[in-house]
Amino acid sequence: MKSLLFLPEIYYTVMALVLFLLSVQTVANRRRTFLVAFGLASLGLFVTLFSVKMHGHLFYNAYRVDLFSQVFKFMLALGLFFVVAICDNLEGISEREHAEFYFFLTTCTIGMMMLVSAVELLTFYIALELSSYSLYILVPLRRGTGFDKEAGVKYILIGATASAFLLFGMSLLFGVSHTTYLPELFKLFPNLITQPAGAIGLMLVLAGLFFKQAVFPFHFWAPDVYQGASNQVTTYIATASKVAAIAIVIRFVGLASENNHMLVQVLTVLSVASMTFGNLVAIIQKDIKRLLAYSSIAHAGYVLIGILTLDKTGFASAMFYALAYLIMNFSCFMVIVKVAPNGRNVWVKDLAGLHKRSPLLAMTLMLGLFGLAGIPPTIGFTGKFLVFLAAMQKGYLALVIIGMINATISLYYYLIIIKAAYLLEPDEDEIPPLKVGAGLKILNYGLIAAIVLLGIAPSQLFDIAKAAASMLY
Amino acid sequence: MNSLTLYLLISAVLFSFGLIGVMMRRSLIAILVSIELMLNAASLNFMAFNKFLSPDTSIGQIYTLFIMGIAAAEAAIALSIFLALFRQLRSINIERARELRG
Structure with a gap:
């Protein structure tokens, strides 16, 4: 029955x-392709939900199935389902390439699912590259605009x-510890981190990972890729891939x-820089x-x-925040995809x-x-509250205050968008109403x-997240 | 001279050359070559650590083989995207690609 542990990936x-x-197939049928992809993605939600409770080890202990990995797998399945659900009108990508588009989305999801389970450095690296390469191909797949190739x-x-940094860091970690299994590294770590090679190794690995998460000094791909990729691909990068990161x-x-x-000092500096930079530049x-x-970047x-x-x-x-971010960010992107004329980019005034x-x-x-701004009673407020509370319990008061100031700054540019949607009158007199189908x-x-509901009653989910975090090693 | 230090020094130099190349070169192909240099530095590290510190395992060799294979896949994807960009710009100089300002 061990192979059942591998069920979501299979x-x-x-x-x-x-x-x-x-x-x-020689003749592309966009409607049928969409329905097949949508049906399979919805079924995938149940498959991952079914395997949430599983735990065990696979492949000579290189692959660990536990609550932590399975919860994240469900979130990734949810991310894929969300993105496929808004592809019924996939205008940003030429019709012949629709099936390939769904194919690469799926391979990327497989890669990320393996990523959250991998506890051996080589397994980890290969899973990371499987997901990244799929995204590298998805970004320049856009039709019409001139700048998608450049973004790609x-x-x-x-x-x-970033992968080269990651690998170099891994080689140093292997050098000081003589093992590539994360649980064994975990046992040796208190001694390793005091050695320069161990500390540099971990920093290089984290630098490689922060590229994927777009933390401040490693962020500079994010705006260009978000702008250049088609709206659905951007949605996927902004939701599912952030969760995996x-x-x-x-x-x-x-x-x-x-x-x-x-490590705490380094992460504090990165966190403050990331929040402040992201929020200040977003305003303009x-x-x-x-x-x-x-x-x-701010999030x-x-x-x-x-x-x-x-x-x-x-x-x-942080896990709770990942789920909150997935839901809130997807809500915004879904509206953008629907408003976008012919799959083009949307400006604030277009709303x-x-x-x-x-x-x-x-x-x-x-x-x-x-939710993104953190106003109660949304899930975003609860997420920020839990994160700040965890930091307060450790006594990082200054960090929490900086975080709160940043949340207030971010409110400004979120409100500009809301103002455009609710108060601004469009230039032309007659803009046709948007058709919203039953599924949407x-x-x-x-x-x-x-x-709203998860914002008001987060305790059950947070308990699951706590149980998952205690399974980490 | 056959010591771990020498190998680590060479790999550190390779990695730095690669990083400088990525930042300074303007041709896309040259940047790709520089990235390969960085990956090879990591491979060299793995081999050296394996040989000198844990000689009874073969972890380093396996890692190096995988890195080579994955780097080939990466080069294939990168070159195909470069080709798509070249069709648009008629150039592989990255200075010409300036529609997006990150």
């Missing part, structure tokens, strides 16, 4: 194979450099013991996708506050009159942005309910 591999078969080139060059940063930072002052952005890219900083406490509560709060064109979409956008309506109501 399921998504089969899904990728089906999509691959669709992609080699920037993404692959910066990503490959948070998971792997927790996995590596979790190696260090609780009273590791050097006109393209919403660029604005949300800078906001994602990476908030997540780091939870992670740098280096204890179980902090990791659990003018949205509350008349579609009150439901405007409502979802408002709640999503309130259900998705909207679901997101609104999740944002």
Whole structure:
């Protein structure tokens, strides 16, 4: 029965194979491709939910299935489901390439699922590259605009450099510890971190991972890639891939013991710089996708506050924040995808009159942005509250205050978007109302309910997150 | 001279050359070559640590083989994207790609 532990990955591999078969057909049928991908992605939600309780080891202990990995796998499946659900009108990508688009989304999800389970450095590296390479191909797949290829080139060059940092750091960790298994590294770590090679190794590995998460000094690909990629791909990068990045940063930072002052100081500096820089630069952005890219840099900083406490509560709060961020950010991107004319980019002023064109979409956008800004009673407020609380328990008062100031700054540019959607009148007199289908309506109501209900009653989810964080090693 | 220090020194130099190349060179191909240098530095590290510190295992060799294979896949993807950009710009100089300002 051991192979059952591998069920989610097997399921998504089969899904990728089906999509691959669709992609080699000579006549493309966009409707059928969408329905197949959507059906398989929804079924995947149940498969991952079914395997949440599993735990065990696979492949000579290189692969660890526990609550931590399975919860993240469910979040990734949710991310894929969300993104596929808004692809019914996939105008940013040429029709012949639709099946390939879904195929690469699926392989990327498989890679990330293996990533959150991998506890051996080589397994980890290969899973990371599987997910990254799929994204490198997805970014320049856009049709029509001139700058997607440029974004793709920037993404692959910066990503490959980050992988080189990661590998070099791994080689140093292997050198000082003579092992590549993370649980064994965890036991040796208190001695290793005092040696220069061990400390530099961990820093280089973290630098490679922070590229993926877009933390401040390693952020510079994010705005360009968000702007250049088609709207659906940006949605995927901004939701699912951020969740996976948070998971792997927790996995590596979790190696260090609780009273590791050097690591805490480094992470504090990165967190403060990331929050402040992201929020200040986001204010002047006109393209919403660029604005949300800078906001994602700021949110990476908030997540780091939870992670740098280096204890179980902090990791659990970061996990909760990952789920909150997935839901809130997706709500905003869903509206952007729907508003975008012909799959082009959306500027803030394009949202003018949205509350008349579609009150439901405007409502979802408002709640999503309130969540990102951290206004109660949304899930975003609860997420920030838990993260700040974990830091307060460790006595990082100054950090929490800086975080709160930053949340207030971020409110400014989120409110600009809400103002555009609710108060600005469009330039032209008659803008046709947006058609919102029945499926999209259900998705909207679901997101609104999740944002509000999980914000009011987070305790059950937080308990699961705490149980998952205690399974880390 | 056959010591671990020498190998580590060479790999550190390779890594630095690669990093400088990534930041200074303007041709996309040259940047890709520089990234390969950085990956090879990591491979050399793995081999040296394996030989001198834990000679009874073969972890380093396996890692190096995998790094080579994955680097080849990476080069294939990178070159195909470069080709797509070249069709647009008629140039592989990165200075010409300036539509996006990150």
